[in-house]
Amino acid sequence: MSFKLDRGLFKYDFIDYHAVLCVPVDADIKDIRKRYLKIARRLHPDICVAQSDAEKQLAGELLSKLVNPAYEKLSREKNRTEYIVVLSQMGKRLVQESASMELSTDVAKQLASAPNYDHIYKNAIAKIAETQYDSLQKVQQIIALVSELNLVYIMRSAGKLSTASPLVAQSNIHTTSTVHKAPAPPPSPPTQKEDSAVLQYIRRAQELMATNQLTQARVELQDALKLEPNNSRCHSLIGVVYLKQNLTTTAKVHFDRALQLDPKDQLALEGKRKIEQITGHKPSSAKHTATPNTGGKQPDKSGEGGLFGGLFGGKKK
Known part of the structure; x- marks a missing residue:
């Protein structure tokens, strides 16, 4: 069984592990472990109190496909910090999209406008956690609800979401308070604004890739592709990220797309050569391929050899 979640942070192709465990996004490792053990006791096939075989199977899949991966991610200090x-x-970026954002639950709408949002958020999470896995058929709905709360919370925590925010207007909360000063930006062609944003995403992604922060780099490039789906540079860079994460199939999809858009995209060409080396399929032409025993005789004619070396070479892991 596959679990499809499309509300809250899941809507943005982000796996909300905190929502799966129903813990606040600032929960420490001790609280995360305590919560995980409680859920595991509820779902583990050896002690599950489910009445039917179908429910026992569902409990096992919830544990193996959602709960265990969430705990594995959040229980390791390095992974949790990066996450x-x-x-x-994401919170900072999503504030900019708040005008088009809709909240589906009353508690999320209340959280969007309440001045004491931190208190309301943590109380709501604790309350939901009490019964989150009681009805296995409703677990996905509850996870989606929690993720919507997490979405609002990280936006509020970004320090840019006020009671005059468009998000609150979407929540049907009437307010006559003075709007915080937010002068309209000078008019400019949409393409220029879009290009500028895309370039910023690309620059940030390249900086993150240089320090091997691949998950964050992928988020930046995914956001760039939402603005400009036909940007070959974005496709080739995110292909590199996937390749470094050993996701060769996904990497190849993006390299192929980059080459459809720009057949001379050197980064995508190099990426496909790397995949061919990994999978054992030799390219049809060895024109640009130097074997390991040649001593690197053939230089990179694209003029971007340093970039290729930085993105594809270097230390693993």
Whole structure:
């Protein structure tokens, strides 16, 4: 069984592990472990109290496909720290999209406008956690609800979501308070604004890739592709990210797309050569391929050899 979640942070192709465990996004490792053990006791096939075989199977799949991966991600300090960084970056970016965002639950709408949002958020999470896995058929709905709360919370925590925000207007909360000063930007062609944003995403992604922060880099490039789906540079860079994460099939999809858009995209060409080396399929032409025993005789004619070396070479892991 596959679990499809399309509300809250899941809507943005982000796996909300905090929502799966129903813990606040700032929960420490001790609280995360305590919560995980409680859920595991509820779902483990050896002690599950489910009445039917179908329910027992569902419990096992919830544990193996959602709960265990969430705990594995959040219980390791390095992984959790990187994950929180990505959440913080998402919160700042999503504030800019709040005008088109809709909240589907009353508690999320209340959280969007309440001045004491931190208290309301943590109380709501604790309350939901009490019964999150009681009805296995409703677990996905509850996870989606929690993720919507997490979405609002990280936006509020970004320090840019006020009671005059468009998000609150979407929540049917009437307010006559003075709008915080937000002068309209000078008019400019949409393409220029879009290009500028895409270039910023690309620059940030390249900086993150240089320090091997691949998850954050992928988020930046995914956001860039939402603005400009036919940007060959974005496709080739995200292909590199997937390749470095050993996701060769997904990497090849993006390299192929980059080459459809720009047949001379050197980064995509190099990426496909790397995949051919990994999978054992030799390219039809060895014109640009230097074997390991040649001593690197053939230089990169694209003029971007340093970039290729930085993105594809270097230390693993």
